[in-house]
Amino acid sequence: MKLIKQLFNFYINSSVHVALSVYALSWITLLEFGKAYNENILCFNFFATITGYNFVKYFGVAKFHHRRLTTWLKAIQLFSLICFVLMCFYALKLELKTLVYIGGLGLLTFLYAIPFLPKRLFLDSQQNLRSIGGLKIYLIALIWSGVTVFLPLINTNVLLGADVFITATQQFLFIMALMLPFEIRDLQYDSLKLSTIPQKIGVVKTKLMGVLLLFVFCLLQFFKNDIIAVNTSVLITIALITGVLILISKKEQGKYFSSFLVEGVPVLWLIFMLLFN
Numbered sequence: 001m002k003l004i005k006q007l008f009n010f011y012i013n014s015s016v017h018v019a020l021s022v023y024a025l026s027w028i029t030l031l032e033f034g035k036a037y038n039e040n041i042l043c044f045n046f047f048a049t050i051t052g053y054n055f056v057k058y059f060g061v062a063k064f065h066h067r068r069l070t071t072w073l074k075a076i077q078l079f080s081l082i083c084f085v086l087m088c089f090y091a092l093k094l095e096l097k098t099l100v101y102i103g104g105l106g107l108l109t110f111l112y113a114i115p116f117l118p119k120r121l122f123l124d125s126q127q128n129l130r131s132i133g134g135l136k137i138y139l140i141a142l143i144w145s146g147v148t149v150f151l152p153l154i155n156t157n158v159l160l161g162a163d164v165f166i167t168a169t170q171q172f173l174f175i176m177a178l179m180l181p182f183e184i185r186d187l188q189y190d191s192l193k194l195s196t197i198p199q200k201i202g203v204v205k206t207k208l209m210g211v212l213l214l215f216v217f218c219l220l221q222f223f224k225n226d227i228i229a230v231n232t233s234v235l236i237t238i239a240l241i242t243g244v245l246i247l248i249s250k251k252e253q254g255k256y257f258s259s260f261l262v263e264g265v266p267v268l269w270l271i272f273m274l275l276f277n
Contacts, residue, residue: 012259014076015053021263022049024270025148025171031273032167032231033158040093041155045147047087048102054080098155105146108139137179137197145171163224170220177213177242178265180206181249181258188251203251210246214239234272241265 011017023046030038054076091099149168150160158164183196184203198206218239221232245262 010072010075012256013072014079015050015057017260017263018053019046019049021266022046022144022148024266025144026152028266028270028273029149029152029167029171030156031277032228033153033164035152035156035158038152038156040090041098041152044087044090044094045151047083047090049147050083051080051087052106054083095155095157098151101146101151101154105143105151108143137176137183140179141172141175144175145169161225163226166220166224170217173213173217173220174239174242177210177217177246178262180210180246181253181262184249184251185253185258207246207249211243214243214246230276231273234269234276237272238265238269241268 023042026042026045027037030036030042058073058076058080091102094102145168149164149171153160153164180197183198184206186196187198187203197209201209218236221227221235242262242265245265249257249262
C-alpha cells in the first residue's frame with residue numbers, strides 16, 4: 001500500500017497527470033476538427049508539458065539545493081531528463097512552422113520561470129513573470145490554449161478560421177475556470193503581493209466568476225460555423241462537472257482534490273468524446 005501511495009505521489013509530483021490533461025485537450029481539438037490521431041504532436045505535447053512544468057516547479061529548488069536534493073527530487077530530475085529527450089525526438093518529426101510556433105511558447109514558459117525583470121516590477125523575490133500580481137492565471141491559460149488548440153491544428157495544416165479562434169477562446173476560459181480551485185486552495189500559502197483572484201474578490205465571488213466563465217465557454221459553442229450535437233452535449237456536461245467542482249472547492253481541500261480530481265477533468269472530457277463519437 002505504501003508503494004502504491006509513493007508511486008501515485010510521484011505520478012502527481014512529476015507532472016504526469018497534468019501532462020495527460022494537456023494531451024487530452026490536444027486530442028479533443030483534433031477530434032473537434034475532424035482530424036485523425038497524430039502521435040507526433042500529441043506525444044510532443046505530453047513530454048513537453050512534463051519537461052516545462054518540472055522546470056518551472058523545481059528550477060529554484062535544484063538551483064539552490066543541488067548537493068542535497070532528496071531522493072524523490074533526484075528521481076523527478078532523471079525522469080524529466082528522459083522526457084526532455086523524448087520531447088526532442090518528437091519535435092524532430094514536426095512541421096517547421098510548428099517548431100517556430102513552439103519556440104514562441106517555449107520562450108514565454110522560460111520567462112515565466114526565470115528571473116529577468118527589473119526590481120521595480122517585482123512583487124516578490126522570484127523576479128519572473130509569475131511574480132507579477134494577478135498575471136499567473138492568465139499566462140497559464142494563454143499557454144495552455146496555445147499548446148492544445150493552435151499547436152495541433154498548425155501541425156495538421158488546418159486553416160486558422162473563426163472556429164479555431166473561438167475554440168482557443170473557449171480553452172482559455174475553461175483553463176481559467178479549472179484553475180480557480182487551485183487559486184482557492186493556495187489562499188493559505190500565496191503571498192498577498194501575488195494578487196490572485198480569490199485574494200482580490202474573495203472566495204464566493206471567485207466561484208461565481210468560475211460559473212460565469214463556464215457559461216461563456218458553453219455559449220461560444222453556438223457561434224461556431226460547424227456545430228456537432230454530440231460534441232456540444234459533451235462540452236456542456238464537462239462544464240457542469242467543472243462548475244460543481246468549483247462550487248465545492250475550499251481553502252482546506254483534500255490533498256488530491258485539485259491536483260488529481262480537478263486536473264483530471266480534461267481526461268474525462270476526452271473519454272466522453274471517444275465514447276460518444
